[in-house]
Amino acid sequence: MWCVPHPIHRNCVLVLLDTEGLGDVEKGDRVNDSKIFSLAVLLSSAMVYNSIGTITQDAVDKLKFVGEITELIKVRTGDIEDQEGLLSRYFPIFIWAVRDFHLELKIGKKRISADDYLENALKLKTPEKSPEEKEYNELRNRIRMYFGNRKCFVFCTPTDSNRQLKELEQLPDEKLEVDFVAQSSFFCDYIFRKAEIKKLDITVEVTGNRLGKLAELYTEAINSSNVACLEEVVVSLAEKENKIAVQEAAKLYEERMKTIPLPTETLKDFLDLSTQYEEEAREIFLKRSITDEDQKFLQEFTNSVKTIKTEFSFKNEEKSREVCHALIKKHSADFEKALAAGTFRRRGGHKYFKKILKAIEQLYDKEKGKGVKAEEVLHEYMTSKRADEITIIQKDNALTQKRKEEEVEKSRKEMEEMRNRLKQLEEEREKEKSSEEIANLRMTVEQLKQKLEEGEKIWNEKLEQVTKEKEREQDLYRMQGQNNQAKKYDAQIRTLGREKEDKGFFTRLSNNISSLFRKWF
Incomplete structure (x- = not known):
C-alpha cells in the first residue's frame, strides 16, 4: 500500500493497493485468487488488471472466477433475486492495462481505440455450439454485467x-520511450479524474480509518463464512463508527x-458559547456518523451534550454564587x-440602617464579574436582613406607632x-x-435534512450512472445480435427506475427525522 496526496482533489489521499498476481504457480490455489480479487473489488474505486502482450484467451481465463463472485460477495441478506444486478452499482471502474503491446490497434483494416x-x-x-463456447460466453457476460x-x-x-528494464523505477522519463511516457501520463490522468472517492453504501465516503476497518471486516467475512455481505458490513461498521462519533463529538464539546x-x-454569554461549541461538536458527529436510520446515536449525542451543558451550567451558577x-x-x-x-437599635436607627444597606447595594452593583447569580444573591442577602429591619423599626423611638406599622x-x-x-x-432563566435548546434542536434537524438531501443527490447520480451503463450494455448486445442477453437488462433498468422514484432508505430516514422533530417539539 502507498498513500499519497491526491494530485487533483484537495484534502483527499490517493491509496494504491498492489495485490499479488492471479494464477500464481507457487500457490496453485484458485480459492486464494478469488479471495484476493474479491477483496480488491470491495476496497477499490478503480481496479487495474494487468496482462502482457495482448488480450488473449488465457488472460481472460484468469478472470474465470468472476463468474463465481456471487459466492463470495452479496449485497443484501436474505434471498435476493438479482444479486448480480445489485453488485454492479458497488463495483469499481475496471481498467485493463495491456503492457508491452506491439500490435497495431486494428480490426481487419479498420483502426480502433484501446476501448x-x-x-x-x-x-x-454465436451461436453457442458446445459447452466450451457456453463457458466462453458466460465469463464475458459476467465481466460485462x-x-x-x-x-x-x-x-x-x-x-x-534489458539493462534499463532492470533499473526501470530509477530511470527518469527522458530515458524512457516517448510513447510509453505519453501513454502512462494519459493512464494516470484518467485514474485521477475518473476514480471516484471510495464510498460505502454509495453515499458514505471511506476515510483512512474506515478503510482499515473495512479491510478487517471484509477479510474476516470472506475467510469465515466465505461470503462478504455488504449490508452486514455496513451495519457492523456503522455501529462502531457511530459510537466513536458520539464519543468524539461529546468529548470535543466538553x-x-x-x-x-x-x-x-450573563446567561446569554454562557449559552452563546455553548451553542457555538455544540455546533462544532454536531458537525463532527454528522460528518462521522453513518446510516443512523433510527437516529439512535443522534439522540445519544444530544443527550450527552445536554448532560454536559447542565453540569457546566451548574458550575457557572455555583462559581457566580461564590464570587x-x-x-x-x-x-x-x-x-x-x-x-x-446593636448599633441600629436606637432612635433614628432605621433610617441609618436603610442608608447603609443601600450603600452596600450600590457598591455591590459596581463590581464586575459577578456572573449569572448576581441579582439573586443580592436579593437573598437583602431578604435575610428583613427580620433585623423589623426589630430595628420596633426599637426606633423616632417613629410613631402608626409609622412603625407602616414601615413593617x-x-x-x-x-x-x-x-x-x-x-x-x-422562570426567565x-x-x-x-429557547436556546430548541434553537439548537431545530438546527440539528435542518442539518440532518441537508445531509439527507446531499446523500439522496449522490444516490440518484449513482443510479443514473448505473442505468446509463446498463442501457449501454444492452445496446452493445443488440448491436451484436444478442437479443436474449439484452433482455436480461430490462428488469435491472426497471428496478433502477423504481428505486429513483421510491427512494427507499431516504424516504424512511426522512420519516424518522419528521418523527424525531415532532418528538422534540
Whole structure:
C-alpha cells in the first residue's frame, strides 16, 4: 500500500493497493485468487488488471472466477433475486492495462481505440455450439454485467534496453520511450479524474480509518463464512463508527466548555458559547456518523451534550454564587459588625440602617464579574436582613406607632416583591435555556435534512450512472445480435427506475427525522 496526496482533489489521499498476481504457480490455489480479487473489488474505486502482450484467451481465463463472485460477495441478506444486478452499482471502474503491446490497434483494416480492442475481446461466440463456447460466453457476460464502467490502455515497452528494464523505477522519463511516457501520463490522468472517492453504501465516503476497518471486516467475512455481505458490513461498521462519533463529538464539546472562564457575566454569554461549541461538536458527529436510520446515536449525542451543558451550567451558577457571596461579605463586613453590636437599635436607627444597606447595594452593583447569580444573591442577602429591619423599626423611638406599622408592612411587601422577583428570574432563566435548546434542536434537524438531501443527490447520480451503463450494455448486445442477453437488462433498468422514484432508505430516514422533530417539539 502507498498513500499519497491526491494530485487533483484537495484534502483527499490517493491509496494504491498492489495485490499479488492471479494464477500464481507457487500457490496453485484458485480459492486464494478469488479471495484476493474479491477483496480488491470491495476496497477499490478503480481496479487495474494487468496482462502482457495482448488480450488473449488465457488472460481472460484468469478472470474465470468472476463468474463465481456471487459466492463470495452479496449485497443484501436474505434471498435476493438479482444479486448480480445489485453488485454492479458497488463495483469499481475496471481498467485493463495491456503492457508491452506491439500490435497495431486494428480490426481487419479498420483502426480502433484501446476501448474497442477490449470490447472486441469480450464479444460473444454465436451461436453457442458446445459447452466450451457456453463457458466462453458466460465469463464475458459476467465481466460485462459486473463491470459496466470499463476502460482499456495499451502500453509499448518502456525501453529496448534489458539493462534499463532492470533499473526501470530509477530511470527518469527522458530515458524512457516517448510513447510509453505519453501513454502512462494519459493512464494516470484518467485514474485521477475518473476514480471516484471510495464510498460505502454509495453515499458514505471511506476515510483512512474506515478503510482499515473495512479491510478487517471484509477479510474476516470472506475467510469465515466465505461470503462478504455488504449490508452486514455496513451495519457492523456503522455501529462502531457511530459510537466513536458520539464519543468524539461529546468529548470535543466538553473540552470546549472547559475553556469558558467562569462565571460568565450573563446567561446569554454562557449559552452563546455553548451553542457555538455544540455546533462544532454536531458537525463532527454528522460528518462521522453513518446510516443512523433510527437516529439512535443522534439522540445519544444530544443527550450527552445536554448532560454536559447542565453540569457546566451548574458550575457557572455555583462559581457566580461564590464570587457574589465574597463581594457581599467584603462590602457588608462593617455593617454586619454594627448590626451584631446593636448599633441600629436606637432612635433614628432605621433610617441609618436603610442608608447603609443601600450603600452596600450600590457598591455591590459596581463590581464586575459577578456572573449569572448576581441579582439573586443580592436579593437573598437583602431578604435575610428583613427580620433585623423589623426589630430595628420596633426599637426606633423616632417613629410613631402608626409609622412603625407602616414601615413593617412596607418591609414585608418589599420582601414579597423580592421573592416574586427571584421566582421571575428563575422562570426567565429557564425560558432562555429552553429557547436556546430548541434553537439548537431545530438546527440539528435542518442539518440532518441537508445531509439527507446531499446523500439522496449522490444516490440518484449513482443510479443514473448505473442505468446509463446498463442501457449501454444492452445496446452493445443488440448491436451484436444478442437479443436474449439484452433482455436480461430490462428488469435491472426497471428496478433502477423504481428505486429513483421510491427512494427507499431516504424516504424512511426522512420519516424518522419528521418523527424525531415532532418528538422534540
